[in-house]
Amino acid sequence: xxxxxxxxxxxxxxxxxxxxxxxxxxxxxxxxxxxxxxxxxxxxxxxxxxxxxxxxxxxxxxxxxxxxxxxxxxxxxxxxxxxxxxxxxxxxxxxxxxxxxxxxxxxxxxxxxxxxxxxxxxxxxxxxxxxxxxxxxxxxxxxxxxxxxxxxxxxxxxxxxxxxxxxxxxxxxxxxxxxxxxxxxxxxxxxxxxxxxxxxxxxxxxxxxxxxxxxxxxxxxxxxxxxxxxxxxxxxxxxxxxxxxxxxxxxxxxxxxxxxxxxxxxxxxxxxxxxxxxxxxxxxxxxxxxxxxxxxxxxxxxxxxxxxxxxxxxxxxxxxxxxxxxxxxxxxxxxxxxxxxxxxxxxxxxxxxxxxxxxxxxxxxxxxxxxxxxxxxxxxxxxxxxxxxxxxxxxxxxxxxxxxxxxxxxxxxxxxxxxxxxxxxxxxxxxxxxxxxxxxxxxxxxxxxxxxxxxxxxxxxxxxxxxxxxxxxxxxxxxxxxxxxxxxxxxxxxxxxxxxxxxxxxxxxxxxxxxxxxxxxxxxxxxxxxxxxxxxxxxxxxxxxxxxxxxxxxxxx
Ligand SMILES: Cc1ncc(C[n+]2csc(CCOP(=O)(O)OP(=O)(O)O)c2C)c(N)n1
Numbered sequence: 001x002x003x004x005x006x007x008x009x010x011x012x013x014x015x016x017x018x019x020x021x022x023x024x025x026x027x028x029x030x031x032x033x034x035x036x037x038x039x040x041x042x043x044x045x046x047x048x049x050x051x052x053x054x055x056x057x058x059x060x061x062x063x064x065x066x067x068x069x070x071x072x073x074x075x076x077x078x079x080x081x082x083x084x085x086x087x088x089x090x091x092x093x094x095x096x097x098x099x100x101x102x103x104x105x106x107x108x109x110x111x112x113x114x115x116x117x118x119x120x121x122x123x124x125x126x127x128x129x130x131x132x133x134x135x136x137x138x139x140x141x142x143x144x145x146x147x148x149x150x151x152x153x154x155x156x157x158x159x160x161x162x163x164x165x166x167x168x169x170x171x172x173x174x175x176x177x178x179x180x181x182x183x184x185x186x187x188x189x190x191x192x193x194x195x196x197x198x199x200x201x202x203x204x205x206x207x208x209x210x211x212x213x214x215x216x217x218x219x220x221x222x223x224x225x226x227x228x229x230x231x232x233x234x235x236x237x238x239x240x241x242x243x244x245x246x247x248x249x250x251x252x253x254x255x256x257x258x259x260x261x262x263x264x265x266x267x268x269x270x271x272x273x274x275x276x277x278x279x280x281x282x283x284x285x286x287x288x289x290x291x292x293x294x295x296x297x298x299x300x301x302x303x304x305x306x307x308x309x310x311x312x313x314x315x316x317x318x319x320x321x322x323x324x325x326x327x328x329x330x331x332x333x334x335x336x337x338x339x340x341x342x343x344x345x346x347x348x349x350x351x352x353x354x355x356x357x358x359x360x361x362x363x364x365x366x367x368x369x370x371x372x373x374x375x376x377x378x379x380x381x382x383x384x385x386x387x388x389x390x391x392x393x394x395x396x397x398x399x400x401x402x403x404x405x406x407x408x409x410x411x412x413x414x415x416x417x418x419x420x421x422x423x424x425x426x427x428x429x430x431x432x433x434x435x436x437x438x439x440x441x442x443x444x445x446x447x448x449x450x451x452x453x454x455x456x457x458x459x460x461x462x463x464x465x466x467x468x469x470x471x472x473x474x475x476x477x478x479x480x481x482x483x484x485x486x487x488x489x490x491x492x493x494x495x496x497x498x499x500x501x502x503x504x505x506x507x508x509x510x511x512x513x514x515x516x517x518x519x520x521x522x523x524x525x526x527x528x529x530x531x532x533x534x535x536x537x538x539x540x541x542x543x544x545x546x547x548x549x550x551x552x553x554x555x556x557x
Contacts, residue, residue: 023151024053024181027115029189030158031059036086038062038077038437039115040070042097044090046117049181062437062466065458067094069430071101071114072419076431077438078110079417080392084165085434088115091175092130095137100424102171106141107421108251111165111172114138118147118175134175143170148177151185159190169310202326202334210286210305210322211338217284219348220244223267226251226420227289227308227328232412234332235288236260241336243344245282245352247275249290250401251420254393254410262349264356267297269549270405272362274355281351286335289328292421293318307331367407372520373543376400376475380407380447382524383473386532388443389413392435396428398449398482399549400475426455429472433459436468443532446472450501451480457507463537464512471531472513472539474504477546485552508539519543 021029027050031039039054040062054061064070067089074085085105089098095116105112118124119131124147135145144164146157161172214220222244224235232255239246239262246263248256250270256263265272267279279285279299287293287306291313298318306314307324314323324331367381380403387393390413395404397419410416417435419427432446453474463470484497505515514534518527524542531538 020184020186022049022053022181023148023154023176023183023185024049025056026154026185026187026189027158027176027181028053028057028059030155031086031162032057033189034084034162034192036084039086039088040064040073040434041088042067042070042090042094044094044117046090046119046178047088047115047176047181050088050115050117050176053181062462064430064462066456067097068100068426069456069459069462071098071112072104072424072427072430073101073434074112074114075101075105075108075110076394076417076427076434078105078112079108079431080415080435080438083111084162085110085112086115087112088117090117090130091119091134092132095132095134099138099141100426101430102138102141104419104422104424104427106171108419109169111169113161113165114142114171114173116173116175118177120179121149121177122179124177134173138171138173141171142173143168145173145175147175148180151180151183152187154185155187155190202324202331206324207331207334207338210324211335213303213305213322214242214284214286214335214339215342216303217242217244218345219281219283221247221278221282221285221302222288223247223249223285223290223293224252224255224288225249225290225292226255227291228252228332229255229289230327231288231329231332232256234329234336237336238286238288238332238339241339241342243349244286245278245348245355247271247279249292250405250418251292252290253405253408253418254414254416255412256410257412258409261356262352264352265359266405267293268405269552270402272359272406273551274359278352278355287320288332291317363407370521373477373545374518374521374524376403376477376544376547377407378521379473379475379524379542379544380404382521382528383445383447384408385525386528387414387445388532391443391445392417392432392439394428394431394435394444394446396446396448396452397423397425398452398475398480399477399485399547400447400449402482402549403475404447425449425452428452429456429459429463432470432472433463433466433468436463436470437466444468444470445532446470448472448474449481450474450476450478450499450504453504454499454501457502460508460513460537460539461511467536469534469536469538471528472508472537473528474539474541475544476501476504476541477544479546481546482549484546485548488548489552504539504541508541512537514538516540517543
């Protein structure tokens, strides 16, 4: 149907009411049917009818200051809950602003639906203001994108977009021309299908093949990633049974109690040198739910086994001898069963213990460095001392991320959210706001650099608007330190990487947050405790040393 031509005949009075609704109401009811509770966005004239429908529904529209914030919030919601995150923007510039947050969702493979208003149908393809071929624009980031071209396609397109996002862990996108929202359509909203998924039964021979490789190991190592979050206890059990060292990738930070005796920290820039040395010596490495491995850290001669729920993730970045496609929670217990009772290499375990002691001594030394300004490691230690055992930590992108990764010893119950693969600045504040909206009772902390906060500063007032008691901790070193490090190590100028910052405490107070400033490590723990105990949003600006991160290499990302 050409939009508009049959609308007059679709009078609600003459047709069954169940079947006749505006596109906007149908859209909203279909989102409700899939359990969507929040939509993040910035108002635009291309979806005002949609907002009216949201107002009539159970869904909350979360109005933010920048569409990038909206997309990061949707991505963070998906990262925290595994459910669909939804964001909305207007055509042209609104959509362009969304893209950074969508990049984050895409690369961290979480389900996000982006909705964008489009110019009126009769203007599509013309030179009209704010027109953009949205499907072409979003193509590299979205697993599915479509333009709603007729009211009766609403239910089918939206179901496909939601379903695809959830099944693939991907970004999907729908464009809706502004004139379509108010039109009537005739299809009933579809209930979310109940999904009964078969339990993956591994052929015993195939699991046996993995166990056989593992039994050849004299120096085994497990690398666990975010994909093993649900199976953290199984990861530890496997390491015990197999006598393996344990290394966590960045996304898995906080997933396992750091008192685990075989845990040697992380790999990559924020990791421990001991973990890298361990990997160099490893003869068999099992990757559990981890497809991220920084270049230069992949052992050349070890035999690699990778467990991942998606076959597409296996062996894409490094050579894998055997891939096991399935949930870590299903595969790991099978491996534990097959390795039970096998003799462990005590020498290897002693070596792991020694390396762990060395690593812990180094961390201890850095984390207890006192003084003014504050050492970034000391700041991370203060956070570790003061945050709740089940806190959510939203960590932004910069040297503060790698200090966090290096120093923070989690309880195993905390959840840490990063812009893991996209590595965008400006993730921390939006992510913390989304997490606090979703879990109002839980303690939520954002750890952000001064450069990162500068990118999202306007949205401090969003935390006030929704009375979100988040604590924003600013690592204020006056620099885009991660890039300054690379400039210095690569013998470049430091052009452009110094920052001209406002007084963050004054800005916070002007926005309605409580503000604290810390310049000396002696005040740190006490101030954080005070800030964390406040019932409303608070910012703690910590003056930190502009240190070049240890072992920075000019190439490493
Ligand atoms: C949106 C975006 N722009 C630029 C970069 C490149 N970049 C990575 S880290 C970084 C510096 C971050 O500075 P800051 O927030 O002050 O944190 P610090 O490194 O000082 O801890 C920059 C510019 C990026 N990752 N994302």
